[in-house]
Amino acid sequence: xxxxxxxxxxxxxxxxxxxxxxxxxxxxxxxxxxxxxxxxxxxxxxxxxxxxxxxxxxxxxxxxxxxxxxxxxxxxxxxxxxxxxxxxxxxxxxxxxxxxxxxxxxxxxxxxxxxxxxxxxxxxxxxxxxxxxxxxxxxxxxxxxxxxxxxxxxxxxxxxx
Amino acid sequence: xxxxxxxxxxxxxxxxxxxxxxxxxxxxxxxxxxxxxxxxxxxxxxxxxxxxxxxxxxxxxxxxxxxxxxxxxxxxxxxxxxxxxxxxxxxxxxxxxxxxxxxxxxxxxxxxx
Numbered sequence: 600x601x602x603x604x605x606x607x608x609x610x611x612x613x614x615x616x617x618x619x620x621x622x623x624x625x626x627x628x629x630x631x632x633x634x635x636x637x638x639x640x641x642x643x644x645x646x647x648x649x650x651x652x653x654x655x656x657x658x659x660x661x662x663x664x665x666x667x668x669x670x671x672x673x674x675x676x677x678x679x680x681x682x683x684x685x686x687x688x689x690x691x692x693x694x695x696x697x698x699x700x701x702x703x704x705x706x707x708x709x710x711x712x713x714x715x716x717x718x719x720x721x722x723x724x725x726x727x728x729x730x731x732x733x734x735x736x737x738x739x740x741x742x743x744x745x746x747x748x749x750x751x752x753x754x755x756x757x758x759x760x
Numbered sequence: 761x762x763x764x765x766x767x768x769x770x771x772x773x774x775x776x777x778x779x780x781x782x783x784x785x786x787x788x789x790x791x792x793x794x795x796x797x798x799x800x801x802x803x804x805x806x807x808x809x810x811x812x813x814x815x816x817x818x819x820x821x822x823x824x825x826x827x828x829x830x831x832x833x834x835x836x837x838x839x840x841x842x843x844x845x846x847x848x849x850x851x852x853x854x855x856x857x858x859x860x861x862x863x864x865x866x867x868x869x870x871x872x873x
Contacts, residue, residue, distance in 0.1 A: 619804065620801070620804050621802065623826045624826060625804075626804035626824075628823075
């Protein structure tokens with residue numbers, strides 16, 4: 600007798616999935632870790648994006664990036680495992696949720712946006728390290744902020760749709 | 761039995777994720793149902809029971825288990841076979857689903873909101 604078919608059903612029915620649903624304080628605790636991670640991710644990205652939009656031009660963009668980006672990367676150590684744990688609890692429902700699919704696509708888009716920015720624009724940042732950023736940098740920064748805000752919105756809306 | 765309860769829980773797709781806020785429930789139609797629990801989930805993010813009431817079996821959305829436990833509604837009280845009374849509101853779009861504001865079981869009334 601299987602509860603729900605496929606690997607996602609198995610994931611949901613696993614001890615880990617059950618623990619997430621049934622242990623009284625595990626799910627809320629995991630949510631807290633996820634949110635702390637999101638705070639670190641968005642906060643670190645936002646201060647750099649604001650610099651890339653042209654604010655605080657006296658601050659070296661390269662030094663700022665060197666300071667915040669390791670924290671951005673580190674935030675995924677909180678976000679990804681906690682996200683996977685919550686996914687495990689209701690895997691079959693998450694994959695059927697449009698909001699969840701949109702959220703994942705937005706994360707992918709934000710990642711591509713960041714990769715392109717570093718490959719194309721940030722390489723030449725020596726020229727504007729303590730001055731006004733070029734239009735391309737502003738465009739990538741604006742896209743980054745909007746994409747991450749949309750990701751957060753989708754994450755929150757998962758509970759409402 | 762535990763497995764059966766879980767199947768009951770999983771057989772109700774869409775019951776778990778989308779239950780924040782109250783706007784999807786019609787507060788102009790107060791319901792009070794008494795019946796027998798046929799399946800239950802004492803689960804995050806919201807507990808739930810399948811309630812066999814006269815004429816209809818309802819999916820009843822409860823509160824997070826951590827809240828229910830703090831208010832004295834323990835897991836064992838929602839076992840299949842238990843007789844409970846729930847007061848709450850029906851879902852506007854999903855017939856047969858309601859959210860309980862209050863549940864009475866074993867002579868004890870527990871606020872879920």
